[in-house]
Amino acid sequence: MSGAPSIGAAAAPIGVFDSGLGGLTVVRALRGAVPDESLLYLGDTARVPYGTRSAETVVRYARSCSRELVARGVKALVIACNTVSAVAVEVLAAELDLPVLGVIEPGAEAAVAAAEAVGAAAGALPKIGVLGTQGTVLSGAYPRAVARLSSRLEVVAQAAPLLVPLVEEGWVEGEVPERVVERYVDPLVAEGAGVLVLGCTHYPLLAPVIARVAERLAGRPIPVVDGAAATARRVAEWIRTERLEPAPAGAAGTLELLVTDLPASFARLAESFLGRGEAPVAQIDLR
Secondary structure, three states, X not given: OXXXXXXXXXXXXXXXXXXXXXXXXXHHHHHHHXXXXXXXXXXXOOOOOOOOOOHHHHHHHHHHHHHHHHHOOOOEEEEOOHHHHHHHHHHHHHHOOOEEEEOHHHHHHHHHHHHHHHHHHHOOOXXXXXXXXXXXXXXXXXXXXXXXXXXXXXXXXEEOOXXXXXXXXXXXXXXXXXXXXXXXXXXXXXXXXXXXXXXXXOHHHHHHHHHHHHHHHHOOOOOEEEXXXXXXXXXXXXXXXXXXXXXXXXXXXXXXXXXXXXXXXXXXXXXHHHOOOOOOEEEOOOO
């Protein structure tokens, strides 16, 4: 949890941003955890993927996305992108006068809990395997986050750069995604990973494929951890502890979707997350 403890207007939306489509997994989780809250989502589809960019470029992109959401009056900012969470959370928290939350810390907490459960059943702690973008893996953010929670757990990581383009194209089932997933999961299983963390918010769309491939390679089921639900629980905790002012009593949470390119394509793919016609999609230019 990061950011100054300033409290925005109760009715203001929570801002969420990602490099593209994947952050809608966090939106879906937030709508389940805090249904009264309004959400304003920004997908930077003109510049996806972020995971192959330098840290300096990712910080610059993150600043432009956050400025847009702050200008639209959000009361908190959720970074629904592991790459940005790995390199820019502290920068944005220092620059913005509102609470800022990334997905890595909650995701690491969920991974540690899953690994401890596996260890209790098997009698030995497994390694935690992280599938992520190149930027997330190179940052070392997950090993650091896990180390802060437990000194007994080892983290192994694998960059999986082809998974984001597959998801953005809606190619989440079939022989091609299965072969690509196998290419990335096999090294993690070979290194002894007994829990897999989806270190990119695009990857949950491939979670069934990842779980099937991991089970086939390992010869046993391997828990697959999605940090979106853990992130949503953290936002709900903010509200319970008055870190964030709750929506007015009886409020009906709204959802607004913004993208920087290809709104029609985004709207079509977003239906797989949110349901048909759930929210209009508007295209904007970032300053």
